[in-house]
Amino acid sequence: MNDFFDYNLRHPLPQQSPHQPLTEAQCDELFKLFDDASLPATTMSAEMADGYLTACVVGPVPVPAHEWMEAIFGQPTLPISDDPEHQHRLLQLLLQRHRDIAVATAVALHDLTPDKLFVPLSSEVDAGERITPYQIDESGNRQGNWACKDWADGFRFAMLDHPQWDGLTNNPKNFDLLTPIVLFAEGYNPDRPELQIDEQANLPALLSLSIYNIRSFWKLHKQTHAPSLREARKVGRNDPCPCGSGKKYKKCCGA
Template structure:
């Protein structure tokens, strides 16, 4: 018996009319719905959580390359083909909400945060931390890994996965001047700063604001980088003339064959 052929996510995306998406940020109710849909029992075990998926698609939206929608969706759901949910209606709603969130991240980070209002400002989507799993002050195990859960743990992990995939982020990762933009991602992913053990990120709400600011600055950094790469080298140094013959000294025999010194023959003109 021939196994059924499942369409891949690119078929869904190319057939979908984006003009039907409601513009703007997801409402509080829609965010709650998105998190509920990510708990669907039909999703494969390798699928990301809603919070991790938001971090992953944010990195795709502000990063150096235009990641095709089906490609980042395949990474989020842990599979490139449909169905991702057993229920067709729930699947359609999940894909639409996720795509709308992605478009909002693209649009909201395109301009400086100073020009944003509460409806256009980018903010990461995060799950509520189960207080039973929160360890505060933080504590690390023997391997130096923080125990328990904390705010934006999965979000930062999703961003990190996108950032380290494919090697496209290397110009930023290899530039020490850009490391302050990356450090908030590392901080929330690890959950603590080993250089400042007294820093409790769970008790410092300004750390979240710092993360948001760095996301905006990352988008601008990559824009400036792309612009610099597209420009030709300015005022290239002129090529040094090359001599095919050795230089003739003033007291050397003139190369014209007259038998006189160069300074009294051709060199005198």
């Protein structure tokens, strides 16, 4: 791991108890920091990075922070900045957002309340080009953009970066789990009816729900495809949960 990412991993934002997610002002700050011109041209947008992070949290294997940082910025370190404090702040907020996602998606569906619901970070789309994923012309072309498109692209990039996702994608029976993500990433595609949703559906809500369903899939998959106890890495019940939620194992995946 390079020294820059290593330093920031050792100096995250102080954790609060109980957990307090990023405020609206901090989310706005995160988006603004991602617009810093000194960042590599390969850097994802804030929205895409949030989708990538989400897939890393709810996916089949824990992804070390330095790996998803390298993926988000497109290189193993960041260039020297005229304002290194801004870069440090950006990585602090990313680490906090990672914890937010882990905590929110660890909540069981029957325990969900509006204040606990996972919601993707999404930038505003200019009114002049704002459309829905369904708006296409007679030629099947699409002009405009919609909220959460970059987010869904980021989620799918993380899936492509980690071949363990094949355990979900190789079975057509699991397509329903990914339908909202595919729809937000690609828009309506009449040639792929198996990956479409009724236009009248509440798409943002279905997108959030799909994240919980995907996490549940992998939780069950790990239980039914677990290696022998001798091969498995033992996690103490009082140890931090490997999923990254910040909770003890016995109160999270080990419950």
